[in-house]
Amino acid sequence: MRVQSTDVVVVGGGAAGCYAALSLHRHGVKSVILCKGLVGKSGASIFAGNLVLAGRALGNTEEHARNTAEFLIKYHNQFLIDQRWARACSQWIENVYYPELEEAGLYLRRDDKGQVVTSPGKIRSVAANLQGNSGVPFMDLRRKQVIKAGIPRLEESAVTALLRRLDGSVCGVFALDIVSGEYQIVLARAVILATGYSDRLHARSTGTREMSGDGIAMAWRAGATLVNLEMQWWHTNDIANPPAWQRMQVYPNPMLGSEKSARMVNSVGEEFFNQQEDDPLAYGPYTVQLKALAKQVHAGKARYDGGYYAGFDHCDAREVETFTSYGKTFRQLGLRFPEQLVEAAVTAHYRQGGIDVDTKTMRSSVPGLYVAGGLAGHSNGLIGLATYDGKVVAEGVMEDLPQLALGVLREADVESEARRLESLLRARRDGVPVSQVKVAIRQMMWDKVGVEKDAASLQSALADIEAIRLDLLPRMSVVRAEKSVNYEWLDAIDAVNMVDTCQLIILSSLERKESRGPFMRRDFPMQDNSRWLAANLMIRTDNGYRFELRPYDLPFFQPDFAVKDNLEVAW
Amino acid sequence: MVSDVLTPGEARQLGRLERHDTLEARNRRLAEGDAITMRVRRSDTARLAEFRIPYRKWMRVLDALNWVADNQAPDLAYRWFCGSKMCGTCAVRMNGREVLACWEAVEPDMTIEPLRNLPIIRDLMVDRGPFERKVEQLEPWLERSEAYSGFPEPLSHKQMKNASKALDCIGCMCCYSACPVIGLGDLTDFAGPAPLVQLGQTALDPRNDATKVAWSLALTGIFNCVSCYKCEEVCPASIPIVSQVIEPLKAKTAALVPDMAKHSNALRAVVAVRGYVDPSALVLKVHGLKALLNLRRALRLLFRGKINLLRTFLRRKTPASAAGARYLGREDVP
Numbered sequence: 001m002r003v004q005s006t007d008v009v010v011v012g013g014g015a016a017g018c019y020a021a022l023s024l025h026r027h028g029v030k031s032v033i034l035c036k037g038l039v040g041k042s043g044a045s046i047f048a049g050n051l052v053l054a055g056r057a058l059g060n061t062e063e064h065a066r067n068t069a070e071f072l073i074k075y076h077n078q079f080l081i082d083q084r085w086a087r088a089c090s091q092w093i094e095n096v097y098y099p100e101l102e103e104a105g106l107y108l109r110r111d112d113k114g115q116v117v118t119s120p121g122k123i124r125s126v127a128a129n130l131q132g133n134s135g136v137p138f139m140d141l142r143r144k145q146v147i148k149a150g151i152p153r154l155e156e157s158a159v160t161a162l163l164r165r166l167d168g169s170v171c172g173v174f175a176l177d178i179v180s181g182e183y184q185i186v187l188a189r190a191v192i193l194a195t196g197y198s199d200r201l202h203a204r205s206t207g208t209r210e211m212s213g214d215g216i217a218m219a220w221r222a223g224a225t226l227v228n229l230e231m232q233w234w235h236t237n238d239i240a241n242p243p244a245w246q247r248m249q250v251y252p253n254p255m256l257g258s259e260k261s262a263r264m265v266n267s268v269g270e271e272f273f274n275q276q277e278d279d280p281l282a283y284g285p286y287t288v289q290l291k292a293l294a295k296q297v298h299a300g301k302a303r304y305d306g307g308y309y310a311g312f313d314h315c316d317a318r319e320v321e322t323f324t325s326y327g328k329t330f331r332q333l334g335l336r337f338p339e340q341l342v343e344a345a346v347t348a349h350y351r352q353g354g355i356d357v358d359t360k361t362m363r364s365s366v367p368g369l370y371v372a373g374g375l376a377g378h379s380n381g382l383i384g385l386a387t388y389d390g391k392v393v394a395e396g397v398m399e400d401l402p403q404l405a406l407g408v409l410r411e412a413d414v415e416s417e418a419r420r421l422e423s424l425l426r427a428r429r430d431g432v433p434v435s436q437v438k439v440a441i442r443q444m445m446w447d448k449v450g451v452e453k454d455a456a457s458l459q460s461a462l463a464d465i466e467a468i469r470l471d472l473l474p475r476m477s478v479v480r481a482e483k484s485v486n487y488e489w490l491d492a493i494d495a496v497n498m499v500d501t502c503q504l505i506i507l508s509s510l511e512r513k514e515s516r517g518p519f520m521r522r523d524f525p526m527q528d529n530s531r532w533l534a535a536n537l538m539i540r541t542d543n544g545y546r547f548e549l550r551p552y553d554l555p556f557f558q559p560d561f562a563v564k565d566n567l568e569v570a571w
Numbered sequence: 572m573v574s575d576v577l578t579p580g581e582a583r584q585l586g587r588l589e590r591h592d593t594l595e596a597r598n599r600r601l602a603e604g605d606a607i608t609m610r611v612r613r614s615d616t617a618r619l620a621e622f623r624i625p626y627r628k629w630m631r632v633l634d635a636l637n638w639v640a641d642n643q644a645p646d647l648a649y650r651w652f653c654g655s656k657m658c659g660t661c662a663v664r665m666n667g668r669e670v671l672a673c674w675e676a677v678e679p680d681m682t683i684e685p686l687r688n689l690p691i692i693r694d695l696m697v698d699r700g701p702f703e704r705k706v707e708q709l710e711p712w713l714e715r716s717e718a719y720s721g722f723p724e725p726l727s728h729k730q731m732k733n734a735s736k737a738l739d740c741i742g743c744m745c746c747y748s749a750c751p752v753i754g755l756g757d758l759t760d761f762a763g764p765a766p767l768v769q770l771g772q773t774a775l776d777p778r779n780d781a782t783k784v785a786w787s788l789a790l791t792g793i794f795n796c797v798s799c800y801k802c803e804e805v806c807p808a809s810i811p812i813v814s815q816v817i818e819p820l821k822a823k824t825a826a827l828v829p830d831m832a833k834h835s836n837a838l839r840a841v842v843a844v845r846g847y848v849d850p851s852a853l854v855l856k857v858h859g860l861k862a863l864l865n866l867r868r869a870l871r872l873l874f875r876g877k878i879n880l881l882r883t884f885l886r887r888k889t890p891a892s893a894a895g896a897r898y899l900g901r902e903d904v905p
Contacts, residue, residue: 038699041660041742042652058723099722105713105773107731107738114727129738136657137738137772144712179692208652241628244637244654244673328656332674333629435641480646485693488645 001183001418003409006032006152008397009173009186011159011215012194013039015048015383016373018142019390020192020397025149027398032186033146033153034175036195036210040143043208044198044350044374048135048383049251050125051108052283055094058116060124065090067122071283073557074571076380077352078287078517079533080228083556085359085378089388096391097384101128106141109256109323117323119254121276123283131256132325135383157184159214160493161417162191162222162369163407170222170368171407174417178490181483183418187407190368190397193219194390197350197374197381201502203446204305204347206235206247212494213501215375219355220504225365226538227377228353229508233518234451236273236289237264237310239329240345248329250310250344253284256323258315264289265309265341266301272308279570284381286349287517290451291567293346294520304346304451311341346451353377353508356537361396362389365539368404370397424476424492431477434491441468441498449506454523458510465503473499504538511547512536515566527566529559600679601626607677609635611647612684613694619682620644632683633661633672636695649695656807659741662686662748663695669745671807686748688763702744705766709787713773716780730777736815737771739808746802746812752795760792764802764812767791771816774823785827793817793824794835833857843895845886851878 008024010017013035021031033039040046055065069090073081102108109117109127118124119131128134146153156178163172163185172187195215200207220226237252239245252275254261264273273292275285282288293302302308311330312320317338321327330337354377355364362370372393373386448461473496478488514528515521534549561569601607605626610619622639633651640647651661654673661672664684672683689697728735746764747753753763762770770791774784802812810816825832837856841849850872854862862869872878886892 037652038658038660041658046653046657047655099719102722102724103715103719105776105778107726107735107776108723109735110726110728110731112727112729114725116723129735133657133739136741140740140742140772147707148710148712208654208658210652242631242634243627244631244633245629247653248655332676433645435645439641478645485648485696486646487640487648491645 001185001414003185003187004032005187005407006030007189007401008032009034009188009191010194011173011191012043012196012373012375013037013041013143013153013155014043014045014194014196014373015139015142015386016390016393017192017194018139018146019387020194020372020394021151022142022145022149023391023394024397025151027394029394029398029401031151032188033151034157034159034173034184034186035153035155036158036178036214037208038155039146039153040139042210043196044206044211045139045196045383045386046135047206047247048138049249049253050119050127050131050134050256051138051384052382053118053124053126054090054384057094057098058118058124058126064122064124067281068283070557071123071281072379072382075282075287076284076382078231078527078571079529079552079554079557079559080231080352080516080535081379081552082359083553087556089385092388092391093384097387101138101141104141104145106138111257117256119256120259121254121283122280123254125253125256125283127256127323130325131323132251138383154184154186158210158490158493159218160421161413162218163187163410163413164222165368165405165408166410168223168366170366171405172409174414176421176490176493178487179485181486185409185414187409189401189404189406190370192362192370192372192393192397193355193375194371194373194393195375197386198348199351199498199501201442201445201498201505202348202450203442204238204246204345205442206238206347206349208247212498214494214497215371216354216504217497217500219364219366219369219371219375220500220540222369223366223540224369224371225356225540226354226504226508227356227535229351229377229505229538230512230536231352231377231380231516231519232505233286233349233352233380234290235286235347235349236293237262237344238347240306240343245329246345246347250329250342251324251326252286252289252310255320255326258319260312260315260319262310262312262326263314264292264344266296267307268301270301272296272301282571287571290346290518294451294567306343306345308344309341310344312338313341348445350374350381351377352380353536356535358396360392361399362393363396363400421489421493424496425478425481425483425486425489427479427481428475428477430475432472432475434476434478434488434495437468437472437476437495438491438498440472441465441495441502444468445502449502449509451518452520452522453509454521455510456523458506461506462503462510465499465506469499469503507545508536508538508547511538517566517569517571520566525565525567526563527569528563530562533559601630601677603628605679607635608680609639609677610682611639611695612682613647614691624677626677630677631673632663632665632670632675632677632681635677636672636683647695648693657741659743662743662745662807664748669749669805671743671745674807686744688748688750688753689744697744699744702742702747702763702765705762706742706769709762709766709770709790710783711770711773711787713776713778714780714783715778716782724778726778733815733819734772734775736810737768737775739810740765740768740772741808742769743807745805745807749801749805751799751801752797759795761795762791762793764796764817767793767820768810768812768816771820775816775819781827784823788820788824789828789831791820791824793821794831796821840899843898844892846891846895849883851880851883855883
């Protein structure tokens with residue numbers, strides 16, 4: 001067991017975590033980054049396709065700026081967002097974010113004359129080197145900035161518990177070094193959780209290998225209030241086969257340097273979605289697409305797990321491939337590009353909800369615990385937003401640091417966590433393979449907590465998750481009981497977090513008695529702004545939990561109806 | 572079919588085309604439910620572990636590994652995160668060739684082994700450390716000689732043409748495993764293709780400070796590269812590693828750190844002026860009088876007729892050699 005102390009522990013090596021650590025470093029505050037994968041290589045941030053131009057950046061007109069804000073508030077968040085935070089974020093993106101990235105060396109794609117290439121239209125975006133692949137050089141730059149700054153990182157290290165002081169405040173983490181099998185304890189004055197937007201909780205999920213809802217599960221155990229966990233985003237046009245490519249998207253948003261974007265076709269060959277024609281304001285039209293697909297599914301012309309197609313057969317290859325990476329998937333499958341379409345399916349994508357934070361400081365409801373990026377349930381899915389969170393959380397932590405004492409090691413807590421992990425490292429004669437447990441959880445979530453759900457399916461899901469908790473978890477068995485490089489053991493540790501997180505998601509889903517954007521309930525098909533334009537807070541109590549509603553302020557944009565069929569609402 | 576005229580992209584794939592080992596072939600040879608045989612090199616036993624896997628449409632090597640981990644060998648150690656050719660952590664060798672497991676179609680019969688030239692942690696999982704440390708040593712980040720002028724700064728894609736190719740690198744280390752010079756171990760100080768591509772991202776960027784670039788290049792041992800194109804052949808990101816990264820970096824090194832390019836420059840000069848490789852001229856040009864320290868070897872070569880000193884020293888000026896000298900832009904011909 002190795003014990004070390006620092007000022008701030010950052011859990012997560014994506015856009016938010018890296019930027020938080022770099023901001024702290026610039027102000028002379030020491031931090032250690034713990035990452036379950038590799039800093040800048042695992043998690044959701046590398047999936048960023050392009051960078052949306054906010055505010056008046058790069059020749060954006062006042063109208064562009066307004067459109068972008070409207071798009072973020074309506075289409076990305078269905079009004080479940082702090083609009084003042086959104087405004088501050090967009091100003092920061094315009095004035096700080098692009099210059100900071102470019103000064104550090106990020107190459108925003110130019111043409112031969114030196115103009116930065118943008119997508120035309122109502123909302124504009126740029127790409128780091130190549131559209132569809134922007135997250136890779138973006139996060140590679142962050143990784144190198146972290147290395148250059150000499151910020152210590154513990155990679156392939158899974159944080160399994162938050163350590164707390166006697167008063168309940170968070171003061172460090174307990175982690176498992178996956179490669180060596182050693183336990184790592186990092187004590188700190190404050191902990192920033194930045195474990196990301198996406199988890200692998202459904203049979204089809206954009207969450208990567210290592211993502212299993214750890215952030216939500218650990219924060220809940222520490223007593224943090226959760227928010228809007230039911231608000232789950234879906235990709236509608238991810239590749240149906242092979243399974244590994246369930247995260248690979250036929251990007252639906254406008255292409256750099258072209259007036260066109262991908263189109264979607266149902267099982268009988270009818271086009272049912274084309275962003276440029278259907279909703280030019282829906283820059284990332286994920287919810288609009290999902291609703292269009294739901295109508296196809298209801299008409300029997302598509303399934304959520306396939307039977308419809310996406311692609312660029314209305315474009316020419318040069319037009320698509322000059323500035324994007326979109327052709328690569330088609331070619332790698334041996335399809336003729338762009339003439340052939342590829343079968344698509346729905347994939348659980350980002351979760352808008354997460355841990356409730358004060359958006360001015362990113363404080364959670366638990367002292368010492370701060371949350372940034374996708375895990376902080378206050379906005380949805382853009383790498384710029386996650387980065388801004390990294391800035392805000394660093395400032396929030398620095399403001400509080402003088403009041404936060406050094407972390408203290410409580411032997412009993414550490415021993416009990418070690419015992420808990422070791423109880424999961426057992427070979428049992430009549431045990432259940434860990435992989436089966438994970439598969440069972442994901443299949444159940446897909447079947448009962450998928451795109452469309454109702455009280456009956458959710459209650460049944462709740463019963464299933466309880467059965468998995470009581471029957472399968474205690475019988476999980478590994479074949480090799482050694483600590484080093486034991487992914488099966490890690491899977492068992494993950495499975496416990498998955499069960500907890502799924503249960504919280506199901507309970508939150510039962511609580512929101514309306515449909516809103518991508519959250520579709522068969523038993524409550526109406527979007528109800530009179531009652532549910534509010535944060536669905538899940539608060540931990542001594543004997544369980546309770547729900548509370550907190551209405552959102554609507555200073556800049558307001559919905560123009562009170563109650564309406566969700567499928568008839570554009571966003 | 573290999574056509575008579577190869578486009579630049581095809582030229583890199585020539586070996587595969589000749590073996591009819593094309594993507595199309597691999598994607599179409601199998602039908603849903605067919606059994607594939609996968610043998611895996613594991614750390615605990617000398618024998619290859621063999622698995623039979625039901626084929627699923629468009630199955631990738633990673634899908635096969637995941638199937639085995641879910642159904643037959645839950646303790647199989649292999650690394651992957653994104654499954655989408657972005658994180659670059661799942662590279663293995665399939666039937667002796669480096670592939671990205673998430674990107675490559677399965678073969679009906681395949682042997683999966685860990686990457687070469689890196690320590691094996693367990694089964695298919697290699698230690699990325701040696702590669703990461705080399706990248707860090709090269710400090711592949713931008714240092715500006717002039718202050719940043721504000722967003723957007725003047726820059727064109729033409730200026731970034733080579734650097735932008737290097738920016739497609741996902742650090743999967745396929746090329747590092749395929750490189751025969753890296754395979755020589757400590758015999759050379761060659762940094763290897765992957766670290767050079769990582770360096771190329773900023774060293775080929777016109778915004779970078781030349782002194783900084785020179786400092787980095789001095790650590791690369793870049794002239795040990797034999798331009799065998801193995802790295803290009805295996806690169807899953809299709810980066811023209813030799814032609815658009817290593818060759819431009821060599822040219823930069825020759826300009827910024829001329830000492831490192833002594834042998835290459837001498838070879839070029841000898842060939843330009845003489846029209847053939849004259850070994851003694853080359854050795855004298857590179858080593859000068861120090862060549863005399865190897866007198867015994869020189870005598871042996873002389874005795875066996877491998878070198879011809881008369882030809883080296885009593886060379887006549889011809890129109891061709893004059894043209895060569897003009898090409899080199901100088902008069903002091905070797």
